[in-house]
Amino acid sequence: MSSISLFTTAQIVTPPRTTIKQNYHPPPTDKLAFLIDKSKTIRELLQIHAFLLRHGMENHPVLNFKLQRSYSSLGHLQHSTTLFRQTETRNVYFYTTIIHSHTISGLHSEALAYYIQMLSEYVEPNAFTFSALLKGCPFESGKSLHCQAIKLGFDLDTYVRTALVDIYARHCDVISARKLFDTMPERTLVSLTAMITGYAKNGNVDEARALFNGLDERDVVCWNVMIDGYTQYGRPNEALDLFRHMLLSKVKPNEVTMLSILSACGQLGALESGQWVHSYMQNNGISISVLVGTALIDMYSKCGSLEEARMVFDGMKFKDVVAWNSMIVGYAMHGFSQEALELFKDMRRKFLQPTDITFIGILNACAHAGLVSEGWGFFRSMEDEFGIDPKIEHYGCMVNLLGRAGHLEEAYELIKNMSIDSDPVLWGTLLGACRLHGNLNLGEEIVKFLVEHDLANSGTFVLLSNIYAATGNWDGVARVRAKMKETGLQKEPGCSSIEVNNKVHEFLAGDLNHPKSEKIYKMIDEMNEWLKAQGYSPMTDTVLHDIEDAEKERSLEVHSEKLAIAFGLISTKSGRTIKVVKNLRICMDCHNVAKLISKITGRKIVVRDRNRFHHFVDGLCSCGDYW
DNA sequence: GTAATTAGGA
Numbered sequence: 028m029s030s031i032s033l034f035t036t037a038q039i040v041t042p043p044r045t046t047i048k049q050n051y052h053p054p055p056t057d058k059l060a061f062l063i064d065k066s067k068t069i070r071e072l073l074q075i076h077a078f079l080l081r082h083g084m085e086n087h088p089v090l091n092f093k094l095q096r097s098y099s100s101l102g103h104l105q106h107s108t109t110l111f112r113q114t115e116t117r118n119v120y121f122y123t124t125i126i127h128s129h130t131i132s133g134l135h136s137e138a139l140a141y142y143i144q145m146l147s148e149y150v151e152p153n154a155f156t157f158s159a160l161l162k163g164c165p166f167e168s169g170k171s172l173h174c175q176a177i178k179l180g181f182d183l184d185t186y187v188r189t190a191l192v193d194i195y196a197r198h199c200d201v202i203s204a205r206k207l208f209d210t211m212p213e214r215t216l217v218s219l220t221a222m223i224t225g226y227a228k229n230g231n232v233d234e235a236r237a238l239f240n241g242l243d244e245r246d247v248v249c250w251n252v253m254i255d256g257y258t259q260y261g262r263p264n265e266a267l268d269l270f271r272h273m274l275l276s277k278v279k280p281n282e283v284t285m286l287s288i289l290s291a292c293g294q295l296g297a298l299e300s301g302q303w304v305h306s307y308m309q310n311n312g313i314s315i316s317v318l319v320g321t322a323l324i325d326m327y328s329k330c331g332s333l334e335e336a337r338m339v340f341d342g343m344k345f346k347d348v349v350a351w352n353s354m355i356v357g358y359a360m361h362g363f364s365q366e367a368l369e370l371f372k373d374m375r376r377k378f379l380q381p382t383d384i385t386f387i388g389i390l391n392a393c394a395h396a397g398l399v400s401e402g403w404g405f406f407r408s409m410e411d412e413f414g415i416d417p418k419i420e421h422y423g424c425m426v427n428l429l430g431r432a433g434h435l436e437e438a439y440e441l442i443k444n445m446s447i448d449s450d451p452v453l454w455g456t457l458l459g460a461c462r463l464h465g466n467l468n469l470g471e472e473i474v475k476f477l478v479e480h481d482l483a484n485s486g487t488f489v490l491l492s493n494i495y496a497a498t499g500n501w502d503g504v505a506r507v508r509a510k511m512k513e514t515g516l517q518k519e520p521g522c523s524s525i526e527v528n529n530k531v532h533e534f535l536a537g538d539l540n541h542p543k544s545e546k547i548y549k550m551i552d553e554m555n556e557w558l559k560a561q562g563y564s565p566m567t568d569t570v571l572h573d574i575e576d577a578e579k580e581r582s583l584e585v586h587s588e589k590l591a592i593a594f595g596l597i598s599t600k601s602g603r604t605i606k607v608v609k610n611l612r613i614c615m616d617c618h619n620v621a622k623l624i625s626k627i628t629g630r631k632i633v634v635r636d637r638n639r640f641h642h643f644v645d646g647l648c649s650c651g652d653y654w
Numbered sequence: 655g656t657a658a659t660t661a662g663g664a
Contacts, residue, residue: 249661
């Protein structure tokens with residue numbers, strides 16, 4: 028490399044300082060500046076630095092400045108600050124750079140301290156200084172800096188404005204962000220992207236899309252922001268759709284795009300799309316970094332392919348705790364409890380410190396295998412051994428574990444004695460366990476408690492109604508129905524999806540909107556014939572039905588997962604596995620139906636519900652009917 | 655003869 032040879036030549040021809048001859052001329056500063064900018068290692072920088080010292084050039088403003096900048100961009104903030112302290116005349120460039128170096132390391136109070144020092148030394152800040160200060164800074168100091176920027180007249184600068192838009196939007200003040208954005212003297216792609224990000228991060232994905240659609244040029248960042256907006260707000264199908272548009276545009280996706288898209292595929296259980304993305308990366312030079320690897324493991328486990336998840340996991344050179352967590356959670360999700368616990372042991376042997384997510388994984392593993400005492404052991408070790416405070420989710424795992432195993436009172440005591448606030452999900456878990464074990468008394472006691480403390484939601488009533496139904500108390504069912512109608516509470520609609528030929532098809536209960544609806548319902552009829560022949564009678568689902576006419580009743584009776592399975596049967600080759608994703612927990616009836624259908628058709632059926640995976644093979648489910 | 659703003663894995 029020419030730059031390196033120039034550098035070494037310079038070093039070789041340089042005699043010791045004492046013997047410098049009068050006709051010796053050091054390399055011109057532009058060449059030295061070039062070398063500093065080209066340096067890729069701290070070693071090279073230190074050598075140049077030494078060279079400057081030997082030649083008495085250490086106070087050269089530009090070279091010194093570049094050195095300081097390169098130190099911090101190579102991750103050696105310490106060297107940067109040392110050099111900064113030794114610099115005699117610190118102008119606005121030096122200050123801006125040292126501030127920027129701290130900002131990008133997340134050291135905002137240090138950055139502010141430098142700003143104050145700068146003012147006390149009467150060095151005047153400029154717009155550059157402000158954009159460096161503002162980037163990602165906390166809301167309170169952001170607002171103060173906004174005031175300062177106005178006073179000093181920098182708030183109209185495009186960079187400063189963009190950073191301000193970003194700060195207000197990121198801290199949920201989209202209105203102010205939009206005002207700042209609308210009054211900008213000049214909009215740029217970056218400021219538009221900041222505004223789109225603001226909408227997307229606050230859940231206003233449609234407003235984000237409207238701005239996005241108005242762009243006449245789009246770079247990879249704004250595509251990524253928009254795609255990730257859909258992914259993060261539960262609209263993964265739209266994320267995939269937009270990704271397809273991106274592929275048609277001239278903009279090449281990068282690693283960030285992959286992270287969003289893999290997450291979307293995982294949410295959808297879209298294995299074919301996920302595999303396609305994986306091979307796309309291999310063919311387009313996007314390497315499997317620890318981030319991408321983790322996203323792949325997550326995607327493959329959520330799409331039901333633990334084998335591929337494990338292959339990615341084993342193929343990763345460097346694995347951090349997040350990567351281990353995703354594999355552990357993956358095993359737990361599929362009910363491979365022993366494998367999850369085994370992996371936890373491996374992780375400990377490598378002296379990796381578990382995190383709260385690790386415990387979500389292993390506590391779920393215990394729950395799926397009914398390992399009550401082991402679960403308690405892990406739960407207690409969180410605080411005692413690892414210093415991790417259990418969060419509501421960990422209590423959720425424990426209540427699920429205890430509840431499923433029939434330790435209802437123990438679970439109830441655990442919730443009542445928690446040091447943190449409970450939430451409806453946690454109580455819902457316990458109510459679900461009460462239904463499972465037909466414990467009406469405790470169920471009623473809990474609901475009473477929840478209503479008194481204004482903690483009840485629609486789920487609470489649905490569960491109570493289910494408990495009544497399970498115990499044959501039809502009056503109770505009717506009362507709850509009336510109560511829900513009166514309070515206007517709605518049940519969250521069940522939705523199932525299935526991927527066929529790279530396209531994800533979604534079904535609601537009783538859905539008639541699918542183009543192949545007619546064939547699907549014919550298939551349902553056929554399925555019912557098969558089931559009858561096997562001596563199966565449907566479990567009367569008594570929850571929340573409108574029984575106005577026979578047709579309507581029938582359509583409501585068809586749960587979304589049955590529609591998805593029927594669609595899978597008619598649109599995939601015989602013998603192929605049918606993979607369905609459901610947003611709620613699978614009900615007992617559908618679980619029974621899936622078992623029988625797997626036996627009758629000889630097909631493997633995989634259902635991912637809100638809680639875990641169910642692999643139905645030849646009339647049996649991997650959950651052992653315990654979920 | 656120097657500098658700044660937008661995206662990211664469980």
